[in-house]
Amino acid sequence: MRVLVTRPEPEASRTAESLAALGHAALLAPLFEAEPVAAxxxxxxxxxxxxxxxxxxxxxxxxxxxxxxxxxxxxxxxxxxxxxxxxxxxxxxxxxxxxxxxxxxxxxxxxxxxxxxxxxxxxxxxxxxxxxxxxxxxxxxxxxxRMRAKATLPPAVGDALRSGSLAAALHYSPRAAGLFTTLCTAAGLAPEAGVLRHLCLSAAVAAALEPLRPSCVITAQRPREADLLAAL
Missing domain, CATH: 3.40.50.10090 (Rossmann fold)
Structure with a gap:
C-alpha cells in the first residue's frame, strides 16, 4: 500500500521507516517546514x-x-x-x-x-x-x-492523486489535516483526495478533513502513531 505522509522532517522519515517495516511504501511530502525565530x-x-x-x-x-x-x-x-x-x-x-x-x-x-x-x-x-x-x-x-506552511500542494502529491497511486494518508494534527484539505481543494483535487483511506490521530484531526467529504476515515484508538499505523 502506498501511503501519504505529510508531517515535517525528521518525523516523516521515521514514519516512512515504520511503514516499510509493515510492508507499505511512503510518499513523503511535508506540508510544514521549521524555520528559526530570533529569541x-x-x-x-x-x-x-x-x-x-x-x-x-x-x-x-x-x-x-x-x-x-x-x-x-x-x-x-x-x-x-x-x-x-x-x-x-x-x-x-x-x-x-x-x-x-x-x-x-x-x-x-x-x-x-x-x-x-x-x-x-x-x-x-x-x-x-x-x-x-x-x-x-x-x-x-x-x-x-515556527512551522511554516506550504503555500501550494507539493507536485508529487498532485501527481499521485491524479494517477490514483495513493491508497491512504496519515494525519497527525488538526492544523496539518486542515492545510491538506485547503491545498487539495485549491488544486481542484478534493474528489481525488476524498477517496483515500484517511487515518487520523484523533477525532479533532478527522473533523478537519470534513470539507473533502472523505469516504473512509479511521481514527486511532489512542493518540499514538503505533495505533495509527495499526489501523492500516
Missing part, C-alpha cells in the same frame, strides 16, 4: 525543559554554551537524544507527555522559585507552566522556531 535566551536559569526533539537544533549557537551545563529535562527519549547531540550533558527523560515531564521536574529537587527555560515552537501541546506552578517553579517560555 533572547539571556538570563539566569536553573534548568531547561524541552518538549520537542526539533528544539535543540533551533537554539541559537551563542546560547548553547550557557545552557548546555544546565540540567535538561526532556519530554521523551527522542528529545533526550536531540539534547545530547546539541551538547547537553545532564539529561533526564520523562519518557512520556507534558504531564509526565512536569512530574519529573517537580521531583528533581530544584530550589523553590527556580526558573526553568522552556524553548520550543509557536504551537505547543500542554501547559508546563501551569503544571509546575503548584511546585513553586517558574517556567519561562521562549519561541525559537
Amino acid at each position: 533572547d535566551l539571556g538570563g539566569a536559569y536553573d534548568a531547561i525543559a524541552v518538549t520537542s526533539a526539533r528544539t535543540p537544533a533551533m537554539l541559537p549557537p551563542g546560547a548553547l554554551a550557557a545552557l548546555a551545563p544546565l540540567p535538561a529535562f526532556a519530554v521523551g527519549d527522542r528529545t533526550a537524544e536531540a539534547l545530547a547531540a546539541a551538547g547537553f550533558r545532564d539529561i533526564r527523560s520523562a519518557a512520556g507527555d507534558v504531564a509526565a515531564l512536569a512530574v519529573l521536574i517537580a521531583a528533581a529537587g530544584l530550589p523553590a522559585g527556580a526558573r526553568i527555560l522552556h524553548p520550543g515552537g509557536e504551537e505547543r501541546a500542554g501547559d508546563l507552566a501551569a503544571a509546575l506552578a503548584p511546585a513553586g517553579l517558574s517556567v519561562v517560555p521562549a519561541t525559537v522556531y
Whole structure:
C-alpha cells in the first residue's frame, strides 16, 4: 500500500521507516517546514525543559554554551537524544507527555522559585507552566522556531492523486489535516483526495478533513502513531 505522509522532517522519515517495516511504501511530502525565530535566551536559569526533539537544533549557537551545563529535562527519549547531540550533558527523560515531564521536574529537587527555560515552537501541546506552578517553579517560555506552511500542494502529491497511486494518508494534527484539505481543494483535487483511506490521530484531526467529504476515515484508538499505523 502506498501511503501519504505529510508531517515535517525528521518525523516523516521515521514514519516512512515504520511503514516499510509493515510492508507499505511512503510518499513523503511535508506540508510544514521549521524555520528559526530570533529569541533572547539571556538570563539566569536553573534548568531547561524541552518538549520537542526539533528544539535543540533551533537554539541559537551563542546560547548553547550557557545552557548546555544546565540540567535538561526532556519530554521523551527522542528529545533526550536531540539534547545530547546539541551538547547537553545532564539529561533526564520523562519518557512520556507534558504531564509526565512536569512530574519529573517537580521531583528533581530544584530550589523553590527556580526558573526553568522552556524553548520550543509557536504551537505547543500542554501547559508546563501551569503544571509546575503548584511546585513553586517558574517556567519561562521562549519561541525559537515556527512551522511554516506550504503555500501550494507539493507536485508529487498532485501527481499521485491524479494517477490514483495513493491508497491512504496519515494525519497527525488538526492544523496539518486542515492545510491538506485547503491545498487539495485549491488544486481542484478534493474528489481525488476524498477517496483515500484517511487515518487520523484523533477525532479533532478527522473533523478537519470534513470539507473533502472523505469516504473512509479511521481514527486511532489512542493518540499514538503505533495505533495509527495499526489501523492500516
